[in-house]
Amino acid sequence: MKKSLSGNTWSGSTWDGKSIYTKKTQEDDGTGRLYTITANFRKYPCVEDSIADHSAYLLGAMNGSKLRYAGLKGCADYKKAVRIIKDGGYATSITYVEKLVGIIERWNLTQYDVKEANTPATKPIAKRTIHDITKENLSEVPRSRGGNKIEFIVVHYLGVPNADNSYLYGGGYGGHYNIKRDGTIYKAADPKTGVVWHCGGGLQGSGGHSFYQICTNFNSIGIECGVCYTDTSVKDASGDSDQWYFTTETQESLVWLVAKLMDEYGISADHVIRHYDVTGKICPNPYVKNNRLRTSWTWDEFKSRLAEYRKSGGYDSGATEETTSWYRVRKDWSDAASQKGAYKVLENAKACADENPGYSVLDSDGVKIYSSKSAGQETPTVPFLVRVSIDDLNIRTGPGTDFSRTVRYTGKGVFTIVEVREGPGSDAGWGRLKSGAGWCSLDFCQKI
Numbered sequence: 001m002k003k004s005l006s007g008n009t010w011s012g013s014t015w016d017g018k019s020i021y022t023k024k025t026q027e028d029d030g031t032g033r034l035y036t037i038t039a040n041f042r043k044y045p046c047v048e049d050s051i052a053d054h055s056a057y058l059l060g061a062m063n064g065s066k067l068r069y070a071g072l073k074g075c076a077d078y079k080k081a082v083r084i085i086k087d088g089g090y091a092t093s094i095t096y097v098e099k100l101v102g103i104i105e106r107w108n109l110t111q112y113d114v115k116e117a118n119t120p121a122t123k124p125i126a127k128r129t130i131h132d133i134t135k136e137n138l139s140e141v142p143r144s145r146g147g148n149k150i151e152f153i154v155v156h157y158l159g160v161p162n163a164d165n166s167y168l169y170g171g172g173y174g175g176h177y178n179i180k181r182d183g184t185i186y187k188a189a190d191p192k193t194g195v196v197w198h199c200g201g202g203l204q205g206s207g208g209h210s211f212y213q214i215c216t217n218f219n220s221i222g223i224e225c226g227v228c229y230t231d232t233s234v235k236d237a238s239g240d241s242d243q244w245y246f247t248t249e250t251q252e253s254l255v256w257l258v259a260k261l262m263d264e265y266g267i268s269a270d271h272v273i274r275h276y277d278v279t280g281k282i283c284p285n286p287y288v289k290n291n292r293l294r295t296s297w298t299w300d301e302f303k304s305r306l307a308e309y310r311k312s313g314g315y316d317s318g319a320t321e322e323t324t325s326w327y328r329v330r331k332d333w334s335d336a337a338s339q340k341g342a343y344k345v346l347e348n349a350k351a352c353a354d355e356n357p358g359y360s361v362l363d364s365d366g367v368k369i370y371s372s373k374s375a376g377q378e379t380p381t382v383p384f385l386v387r388v389s390i391d392d393l394n395i396r397t398g399p400g401t402d403f404s405r406t407v408r409y410t411g412k413g414v415f416t417i418v419e420v421r422e423g424p425g426s427d428a429g430w431g432r433l434k435s436g437a438g439w440c441s442l443d444f445c446q447k448i
């Protein structure tokens, strides 16, 4: 953007107020004739800051006492938005609207006007708790750090499909810290006193390794992240596959933890690196592939989140409760890969479940507290009577085959159902027996 625009300032500007560069630019004299001027433009340290300032300008610039681009905020019609920008005086070109609309349509740019399914970038990251298990791992820490200064933070992934880890492996392999897929952080070894084996070894492949022999096990902290894989049935998968991804919780915990360690050890952002940057290993896979699979960010997105978070005041400012409990929306607790999102507000979690038939809201202990209604399926009015015509209909302790069987069967007969819930293993849902004996599958009951 030009150095001076609209002759005023606006809130939220990311420009430092002085950095500029000069270049030639064309202006329209109002008749379609172009002439060239040399003007000063604002200079920013990164492209994100330039975009942020541009957006802040369009939303906040004033014309007298009125917003220069009134009506732009929340405008979802691109033609209208472009017209508002032109009418506000943003560009002198008389064909500005046609040109911009033409570009949007030619490249079908409205395809990107979708609500971000992942967590919005501006969502604050709650303070995390670090579970300190260093004492249990002491015997595994291979050697002390000696006089080596800690200069790097190296990020890894576990490399085992749909798995987490908290401990150091035998011989001292693994991370000082481990982050699980649900975002829980474990400290397995104290970086101050112990070196662990996490980023050594020879060169692999041809990419990365710009920090080879610069960052070593002796001057770095290792963080290993639990990871998901799209095919939940596989037990082992290639490190080169493009089907690995991180949960939002893992990544947010990683932002929080890295920010904290940077402050604690005085490590700069350019010394926050991937295992890939040391030996060339495809690790952490989602941040080397950068394919944004499901909830994964790219490595650059992770770095921007980290910068944004530190800019907002660091790892423990603005922190919410340490014991924040999350409501997760999944098919089932054990099926972490099915997770659609994690919410602090129950109503938001319920709304997400409602948008996804077959999904439930689970509290932080994994207890199902709400299930989405399948489309077109009304919750039956209870109580009602059912007839069971088989001898061996199991009674379970809860609504689903994931609840254990009681030792009893209903037996043949007529029974009263006082509550109906969805749950795995029964298409028609599960009915709670009035007797208090438990739940049975309505697939084997005939409503009468």
Ligand SMILES: [Zn+2]
Binding pocket: 155, 156, 157, 198, 275, 281, 283, 284
């Ligand atoms: Zn690694």
